[in-house]
Amino acid sequence: MNTKKRLPYILVSIAIFLLTTISCMIALRHEPKYSITPLNSQWDMSINDVHLTNVSLSHFHKYYDQKTKKHDHLIMKHRLPSGNIPNPVILFRSKYSTLKVYLDGEPIYDFGMDYYQKDKFLGKMIHVITLPTDYSGKELTFEMYMTEDNGYGNFEAPMFGSHPDITGILVQDNIIIIATGLFMFIFGLTFLCIGLIFISYVAEIKSLVLGSLFCINLSAWLLTYYNILSLFVYTELETEIEYFTMYLVVPYCFVILYYIGNFKGNRLYTGIMLVCCGVPFIQYALHYIFNIHMRLTLIVYQISGLVGFGVLLVYALMIIRKKIVVPENTRIQMTGLFTFAIGQLVHLVIYLLEQLHIPTYQPFNKFSISLACLMFAVCQLSTYLVYITASYAKKQENASLSHLAYADGLTNLPNRSKADKLMAELNEATDDYCILSIDLNGLKIVNDKYGHPSGDKYIKDFAKVLNNTFGEEEFCARIGGDEFIVIIRDAGNKDINTLIGRMNSALNVMNALYTEYKRSVSVGFAFKHEAPDGSSHNVYLLADQRMYENKRRMHNELGISPRL
Structure with missing residues (x-):
């Protein structure tokens, strides 16, 4: 499939995402009614025995040149602004610490102390802290105990404002993350269900099923990385889910590429894949069995990611540049995986810059990682559309070939091959059935006197009468030049003579309307119970014998020499 043929599927996929994003933006758009104040400066802080004054939180590293450590005790104080905002709240994102909040010395919020005392993993959390209505000018105090090294x-x-405004702005600032996460989750779940239906008998669908699972995994990682999941489903395990899903990213990419590139015989690739896939399971074991928290082994993931994505990019380029041959339908999916790998490397660079306190532009950070995820999802969706279209076209082609193999070219009725196939099936039947052998009268005369086009019209006219008489419930076929067969499966509930009379009446009406030549048929029928062994072949022979007896009798009555 060339680029021009692939382009419509990519455009349709992009249009679906844009529709999702625009719908989210319209549904979640919020205009704040009251002012929202970032509480960034003029903080008094103490870290163990170190006291700091007039601290700007966004430049904390300039005031405190050490890294925070596990069990450090932090106290932060700030004077709230004057005012009378309804439903006042503080929005604060804690990182690997407990959080206890006081207002003029009175406790108003407590989080995570039980986790800290039991040495359980405590990650990042967004807290919406409700303030009393008489907050104006009071002293706000945050008290925290660090549960990990280098948490902050x-x-x-922290953001101060009215509750609806704070949550509305939080959603609006993360709209691209929400739209991307929801799109990938819905898409992944939907096409996972579709893929599982076909995976047992379509080998090519495996990479698409894995891709759908990967989309769900990326959705969970993206929403938890920015602490957005708790807006929909509150859980204190949000950061644990983030690391769990993040550590699966490299293995997913390797396994998907393994199926796309058909690397079963490539020992080098298989070896690297097995190593990179084994790393996260070791990290899980350390976390859940030995209580070595997943964040502490982040460096292992980063090294694995650098190596893994580097290898993926090399192999992906080889596939895209056709040095490794893969099916055309998977090339779009490969492009998405390649783009995602680049996006992940960019994200890793941004993360490292932030750890070095080099400023980065947050909207760009969110856009770049969302774009990387979306490109994979869009290419995955495009591959599905290509596959579905190709499968439909193949099904239509097979149906057409099947029709040609089993249909009579002149009447479009089933042909002798189809009739023989059904006759063989009838040998297994237990219910009584009836076979009608039908022969057109005078076809040779019509051909000789009026020409073969008239003879063909005679045959087609009778085929219509046959269909109208017996309908779709019964099997009607043309098995020779002027020979037809009808098989009635539920013969016990049908009056065969009435049906034959209806067919002859239809021919008489046609004769009255079109008087060029006379249309008539000879019919014989027999039931399964009339044949000694009940075989369909013997039932047909008996019906055919009776048809010729009727034809001979009809010709004798008309004084015509029968052509048998």
Whole structure:
């Protein structure tokens, strides 16, 4: 499939995503009614025995040149602005710490102390802290105990405002993350169900099923990485889910490429894949069995990611440049995987810059990682569309070939091959059935006197009468030049003579309308119970014998020499 043929599927996929994003933007758009104040500056802080004043949280590393460590005790104080905002709240994102909040010395919020005391993993959380209505000018205090080393390199400034405005702006600032996460989850789940239906008998669908699972995994990782999942489903395990799904990213990419590139015989690729796939399971074991938290082994993932994505890019380029031959339908999926790998490497670079306190532009960060995920999802969707279209075209082609093999070219009725196939099936039947042998009268005379086009019209006219008489319930076929067969499966509930009379009446009406030549048929029928062994062949022979007896009698009555 060339680029021009692939382009419509990619455009349709992009249009579906844009529709999802625009719908989310319209549904979740929010205009704040009251002012929202970032509480970034003028904080007084103490870290164990170190006291800091007038601290700007976004530049915390300039005031405190050490890294925070596990069990560090942090206290932060700030004077709230004056005002009278309804439903006042503070929005704060904690990182690997407990959080206890006081207002003028009175506790108003408590989180995570039980986790800290049991040395359980405590990750990042977004807290919406409700304030009393008489907050104006009071002293706000945050007290935290660190549960991990280097939890806070810099702080995100707490936001102060009305509850609807705070949550509305939080959603609006993360709209691309929400839209991407929801799109990938819905798409992944939908096409996973579709793929599982076909996976047992279509080998090529395996990479698409894995891709759908990967989309669901990326959706969970993206929403938890930015702590958006708790807006929909509150869980204190959000960061644990983030690391769990993040550590699966490299294995997913390797396994998908394994099926796309058909690397079963490539020992080098298989060896690298097995190593990279084994790393996260070791990290899970350390976390859940030995209580070595997943964040502590992040460096292992980063090294694995650099190696893994580097290898993926090399092999992906070889496939895209056709040095490794793959089916055309999977080339779009390969392009998506290639783009995602680049996006992940960019994201890793941005993460490392942030750890070095080098400023990055947050909207770009969100856009780049969302774009990487979306390109994979869009290419995955495009591959599905290509596959579905190709499968439909193949099905239509097979149906057409089947029709040609089993249909009579002149009447479009089933032919002798189809009739023979059904006759063989009838040998297994237990119910009584009836076979009608029908022969057109005078076809040779019509051909000789009026020409073969008239003879063909005679045959086609009778085929219509046959269909109208017996309908779709019964099997009607043309098995020779002027020979037809009808098989009635539920013969016990049908009056065969009435049906034959209806057929002859239809021919008489046609004769009255078109008087060029006379149309008539000879018919004989027999039931399964009339044949000694009940075989369909013997039933047909008996019906055919009776048809010729009727034809001979008809010709004798008309004084015509029968052509038998």
